[in-house]
Structure formats: structure tokens, C-alpha cells
Amino acid sequence: MTEIYNKFRQDSENKAFDREHRRKLDFNIGRYDEAVKRGKQQYANLELARQRAAAIRYRAIADLEKNLADFESNFERNGGKVIWALDAADALREIETILLNHKAAKVVKSKSMVSEEISLNDHLEKSGIEVLETDLGEYIVQQAGEHPYHIVTPAMHKSKEDVAVLFNEKFGLPVKSTPEDITAYVRKKLREKFFYADVGITGANFIIADTGSVCVTENEGNGLLSMSFPKVHIVVTGIEKVLPSFRNLDLFWPLLATHGTGQYVTAYNSLISGPRQDGETDGPKEMYVVLLDNGRSQLLARKNQRRALSCIRCGACLNTCPVYRTIGGHAYGTTYSGPIGSVITPWIKGMNEYKHMSFASSLCGSCTEVCPVKINLHELLLYNRNDSVKLKTFTVSEAFSMFAWKTIMLNRKWMDFGSPRLKNFVLNKAFSKQWGSRRKLPVVSDKNFRQLWEERKEGKSG
Helix, strand or coil, X not given: CHHHHHHHHXXXXXXXXXXXXXXXXXXXXXXXXXXXXXXXXXXXXHHHHHHXXXXXXXXXXXXXXXXXXXXHHHHHHCCCEEEEECCHHHHHHHHHHHHHHCCCCEXXXXXXXXXXXXXXXXXXXXXXXXXXXCCHHHHHHHHCCCCCCCCCCCCCCCCHHHHHHHHHHHHCCCCCCCHHHHHHHHHHHHHXXXXXXXXXXXXXXXXXXXXXXXXXXXXXXXXHHHXXXXXXXXXXXXXXXXXXXXXXXXXXHHHHHHHHHCCCCCXXXXXXXXXXXXXXCCCCCEEEEEEECCXXXXXXXXXXXXXXXXXXXXXXXXHHCCCHHHHCCHHHCCCCCHHHHHHHHHHHHCHHHHCHHHHCCCCCCHHHHHCCCCCCHHHHHHHHHHHHHHCCCCCHHHHHHXXXXXXXXXXXXXXXXXXXXXXXXXXXXXXXXXXXXXXXXXXXXXXXXXXXXHHHHHHHHC
16 A cells, blocks of 8 residues: 555645646636536536436446346347456456457557556557557547546646647657647548457447447547447446436436536437348447446445446546646546545555545535536545445554544543643654645644633633
């Protein structure tokens, strides 16, 4: 825990005091805030829409086993193949097997946080397979050798000038290239990659139980091309993405678009229910869906935190979070950052190593307020903190300090022992490091409450 935690603290401090980083983040999130404010105006009653969405997602997770079984049955009836992966190693092995069976050397990939979660790109590249991100933001961070900074906006931390410099270094484009110039260059470069790709890999925004369909929502069309050009289409998704019926999409697609980017609805919304059928000329010949657990069952087993599985990955909680807006996405050192990441990551990657994420929060409740499916995120962070204690992830020094504090606070003689000067000295020695160098410890007053109360009573009686 120490190494991961110390890196988090160091990276957080560096980013918090990097004024240029803060400027870019404030600018990009500010534009998001303006768009979302406009997008929400499409709703006559947004609160009612959120309540309905929350109820549907809650029931979907409560009936997860049945919904997943229905999805598998209906999807395979359409000619697809479902693969169950217990963890990242299972998923990587199954995906690599598919690629080897098809002698695939070139893969195009649309935006997928689950593939980031299992480090799919790194794994395939080590196996000699070319993997190309086709979402513009993902393509930018791939060229920079970085991981996505944000659930929805992978390159949120970069300005247009940063991207122009990157493309000048990588491809020789003019250093003053405009966003339009860069987009045109990437579009031309990717079109050829789509045409010659052996396999296309996508994520899924939702999977639909009653039709056996995969839903992909996007703005650039790269997902459509990744699915339709290659002969094989692989979907990698978490088991929690299930919705009971395709009829739910008229509620969830606009909610996701509005809270994710401020749009009324995203530009491209696709329903894929299996591979190419007899008589059809478009689409892949084979289609696979890899359903990933990877700690989600542990989260499902938690009576309270299972609500986090309702998340639709809109990123709204990140954009409103004062911690995320201060330290940014990379400082967390995980795939899922911000409030939702702080709830789910300790269960996906291990409470002992990542419990600190649940403590890196102001508990202001802003994340809960903006969540389109009404997840009580700030409360779930408290449940995580409580569980980290129950699971005994604390160190010996932490246990001793809490024991000593409790012993003193429950004993009036111990509390009154020593002068205020001595108490302040002991507090500084014992807690100044944990309290942080940027904050001052509270100072013990010359008189405690009991002494002040007795003086007040004496004054009244006199």
C-alpha cells in the first residue's frame, strides 16, 4: 500500500500546484458545464427521469444473474458467442485466442474503458499485434504514450496547442496546426486502417437482455467502422452494463448524452445483435462478447456499495468533484478516477492497495447531486472507509494511534493531564505528518470546555 499511496500523494501535490494543468482543466470542464446546462433544458422533469433511470438500473443489478443469462441466450440465438471472464487474465487469454485463431495481425479499437481496465493494448502489442485506437481522444493519448485522463474525454488535460506539438513530433504536421487540420489528418490515416483491419474491438455502453443486443453510443463514427469493416468483432464489457429491455434506451441514451457531453442525444447510436446474417452484405462474419467480472461480484456482494454498479459512465461526477478538478485524472493512477472510481477501484484492484482513494474526497455530495442514476456516491465512500477498517487494512501504527486517541478521549483524567503547551507539543509530534504539511493542526486552548462551564456556573451563583 505504501508505494501506491505515496505515489498518489506525490502526483496529487504536483498536479494541484501545476497552474498550467489547472488552467487547462478548468477551461475544458467549464465548457462541459455550459453544454450540460443547455442539454438539461430538454427535460420537462429531469428529476423524474433520474428517478426512473435509478429504479431500472437498481432492478437490473438486483436481477443481474437472470438478465445476463437472458442476454447470453438471446445473443447466441442470433449467432454470436458469449465468453465469461472471471478476471483480466481470463479476458486477455480469451481475446488473444480469438485473434490467434483468425491469424489477426491488425486490430482497430473504439473507445473502451474496460479494455483499459485489463490493459488490453499493452498485452496485444507484446504479442506482436498492432492495436490502433480510433477515437480521436484515445488516439491522441495513445500517440502520447499515456492512458485516458477521463472516462468520457480521454485527452481533457491537453490543449489544442499541446496536441499540435505532439502531432508535429510524431507525424511532422505544422506546429501551428488547427484542430480541423489534425482531425482531417487523423480521419484520412484511420480510414485505411479500418479497411485492412482483421479484427475490430469495441466496448458497450449497454447490453440488452431481451434482444441480446450490444449498444454503442459515440460521436465520431469510429465505433461503427470498427464493427462493420473487420471480419471479426469483439465486444469487451463489464457484467454490470445490462438493461432489461431495449425499450429502456429512450430514457438512458439521452441521459447519458446530456450528462456526458451536454448533447440532447449522441450522434451515432448503434444496436448490434450478432454477426452478419444470411443474405446480409455488411457486418462481421463472427462476433464475440466478453463479459468481464474482475471484482464486480465483490462489489455486488456489498449491501450498500452495489449501487455503484448502476453507473452509466457519463463522467458527471468527475467534472463536479473538487478533488478531481484539482488533481486531475492521472494522479489517481487507476482506470476509473473521481468519485465513482474511488468507490469501485478498491473492490476491483484490492482494498489494501487502493483504500486511500475512498479517503481522497471532500464528501461535499456534489457527485451524488449530479448523478443521472442517483447513486449516493458520497455515502458509498463512507461505507468503503468503514469496510477498510473491518477488513483490517490499517497499519500497526494506525491501529495504535486510534487506540491511544480513543483511550484518552474516553478518560477525563487523561484529557486533563498536562498543560495546553504540552498537549500541543504531543499533538504536533504525533499527527503533524498525517495532517499534512499544507494544513495547521488545531490548537488546544488554554481552558477546556469543563473549565469554562464551571467558571460560568460560579459566575451565575456569585
